Amino acid sequence: MIxxxxxxxxxxxxxxxxxxxxxxxNSYCYFYSAYTVRL
Structure with a gap:
């Protein structure tokens, strides 16, 4: 039982x-993609 x-x-x-x-x-990939798009 235990x-x-x-x-x-x-x-x-x-x-x-x-x-x-x-x-x-997912959050890391989101931030990474947002960061690369901004560059």
């Missing part, structure tokens, strides 16, 4: 991190 709960928590944690990393990459 192992199953830990597994679900682990998967949830990875999903949250993936979305956070994707958001970070």
């Amino acid at each position: 192992k199953k709960l830990f597994f679900y928590y682990f998967v949830f944690y990875i999903e949250i991190n993936k979305s956070a990393i994707n958001c970070l990459i």
Whole structure:
């Protein structure tokens, strides 16, 4: 029971991190493209 709960928590944690990393990459790409367009 505890192992199953830990597994679900682990998967949830990875999903949250993936979305956070994707958001970070998207914002970085957006700022980078805006910066290069301005040059």
